[in-house]
Amino acid sequence: MIYNTIDTFYLTEEQLKNSPSRKDGINEATETNLRIYGCNLIQESGILLKLPQAVMATGQVLFHRFYCKKSFVCFNVKSVAASCVWLASKLEETPTEAGHVLNVFHRMECKRENLLVEHLDSYSKKYSELKMDLITTERHLLKEMGFICQVENPHKFIPNYMAILQTPSELRQEAWNLANDSLRTTLCVRFKSPVVACGVIYAAARRFNVPLPENPPWWKAFDADKSEIDEVCRVLTHLYSLPKAQYVHVYKERQDGR
Numbered sequence: 001m002i003y004n005t006i007d008t009f010y011l012t013e014e015q016l017k018n019s020p021s022r023k024d025g026i027n028e029a030t031e032t033n034l035r036i037y038g039c040n041l042i043q044e045s046g047i048l049l050k051l052p053q054a055v056m057a058t059g060q061v062l063f064h065r066f067y068c069k070k071s072f073v074c075f076n077v078k079s080v081a082a083s084c085v086w087l088a089s090k091l092e093e094t095p096t097e098a099g100h101v102l103n104v105f106h107r108m109e110c111k112r113e114n115l116l117v118e119h120l121d122s123y124s125k126k127y128s129e130l131k132m133d134l135i136t137t138e139r140h141l142l143k144e145m146g147f148i149c150q151v152e153n154p155h156k157f158i159p160n161y162m163a164i165l166q167t168p169s170e171l172r173q174e175a176w177n178l179a180n181d182s183l184r185t186t187l188c189v190r191f192k193s194p195v196v197a198c199g200v201i202y203a204a205a206r207r208f209n210v211p212l213p214e215n216p217p218w219w220k221a222f223d224a225d226k227s228e229i230d231e232v233c234r235v236l237t238h239l240y241s242l243p244k245a246q247y248v249h250v251y252k253e254r255q256d257g258r
Contacts, residue, residue, distance in 0.1 A: 009065050009068075009145075009189060010189060010190060010191070010192070011068055011189050011190060012190075013190065015068075016068070016186055016189070016190070019031065019067070019068060019071075020067075020068075020069065020070055020071035020074075021034075021067065021071045021072045021073065021250075023071070024071045024072075024073040024074070025073075026071070026072060026073065026250055030248055030250065031067075031072065032242070033242075033245050033246065033248060034072050034077050034245075034248060034250070035063075035064065035067065035184070035185075035186065036184045036185075036239075036242070036245035037077060037245040037246065037247055037248075038063050038067075038077045038078075038080065038081040038084075039060045039063060039064075039081075039183060039184040040184070040245055041077075041078065041081040041082075041105070041108065042056055042059040042060050042063060042081050042084055042085050042088075043056050043060070043180075043183075044108060045081070045082070045085050045101070045104045045105060045108060046059065046085060048104045048107075048108070049085070049089075049096055049100060049101070049104055051085075051089055051092075051094055051096065052092065052094055053155070053180070054092045054153065054155075055085070055088045055089050055092045055094055056085075056088070056183075057151070057153040057155065057180070057183055058088040058091055058092055058151040058153065059081075059084040059085045059087070059088035059089075060084070060183040060184070060188070061151045061153070061183065061188045061189075062084045062087060062088060062141060062145070062149065062151065063080060063081060063084045064186055064188055064189050065144075065145065065189060066080060066084070066140075066141055066144055066145075067080070068189055069144045070140070070144060072250050072251065073250050073251060073252055074251075074252070075137070075140070075251070076251040076253075077247070077251070078105065078109070078247075079133050079134070079137045080137055080141070081105075082101055082102070082105045082134055082137070083134055083137035083138040083140075083141055084141065085101055086098060086101045086134060086138060087138050087141055087142070087149070088151075089101075091149055091151070098131055098134055098135070099122055099127075099131075101134065102120060102127065102130050102131060102134060103120050106120045106130075112247070152192075152193045153179075153193060154179045154182065154193040154194070154196040154197040154200065155176065155179050155197075156193070157193060157194050157197035157222075158172065158175050158176060158179060158197050158200070158201065159172065161197055161198070161201055161222060162175065162201060164221065165201070165212060165213070165218060167201070167205065167210060167212075168208070168210060170208065171201070171204050171205060171208055171210060174204040174207060174208065175197075175200045175201045175203075175204040178200035178203050178204055178236060179196065179197065179200045181236060181239060181240075182196055182199075182200060182232070182235075182236060184239060185235050185236070185239055186235075187199075187232060187235055190231075191228055191231075191232065194222055194223065194224060195224045195225075195228045195229070195232065196232055197222075198219050198222050198224040198228075198229050198232075199224075199228070199229045199231075199232025199233055199236075200232065200236075202219075202229050202232075202233060203232070203233045203236055206233075
């Protein structure tokens with residue numbers, strides 16, 4: 001059973017292996033690829049929309065949470081990514097207009113398909129259909145979250161933790177970058193944000209060969225477990241070994257339009 005309260009939404013690795021997408025016949029590699037692909041869409045669109053990183057981070061967490069409850073077969077990855085950006089912009093108090101989100105995703109789609117980028121007419125039938133899909137998908141997101149969409153990202157813990165550990169300043173940006181990358185994985189639905197923050201700090205310290213206190217172990221000060229930190233590092237290492245995520249068509253539109 002998924003544990004879901006105001007500030008928690010965590011699953012075990014076994015639960016992730018039995019996700020709705022797996023039950024619909026999608027293998028692990030394809031699901032991982034589509035998760036990364038959707039997160040890339042959220043990150044890229046947020047940059048084009050000039051939104052704060054907090055919006056992209058929250059959007060990616062919502063994206064992962066949604067696909068822990070629903071299948072990629074039943075919900076189009078592109079539609080869900082767009083709705084996650086739109087919803088996250090409102091949750092992070094930097095709301096952007098639906099039309100801006102649709103136009104950015106339209107341009108991104110044209111460029112990915114090597115098509116001529118044409119203006120998306122806000123009075124066209126296509127625009128109306130895209131806007132209705134954006135609104136409908138957002139409703140599905142809210143319903144599956146039980147209208148509880150609070151997200152606590154690991155980024156907020158990094159500055160304080162590093163100040164306590166008195167690490168070199170250059171380590172902060174590396175840890176921040178690793179935290180951004182972690183959002184493309186399911187770490188956000190497996191571990192609490194403070195644990196992920198500890199994991200990326202440890203990974204950054206190893207990259208820069210910066211020793212961290214071991215007597216007593218530094219992670220205990222932040223209520224983290226060494227095995228969890230090692231798992232965060234392992235997942236990130238695996239992420240960097242993967243090829244660039246590509247769109248894979250697995251979505252099957254139902255007769256009701258979904």
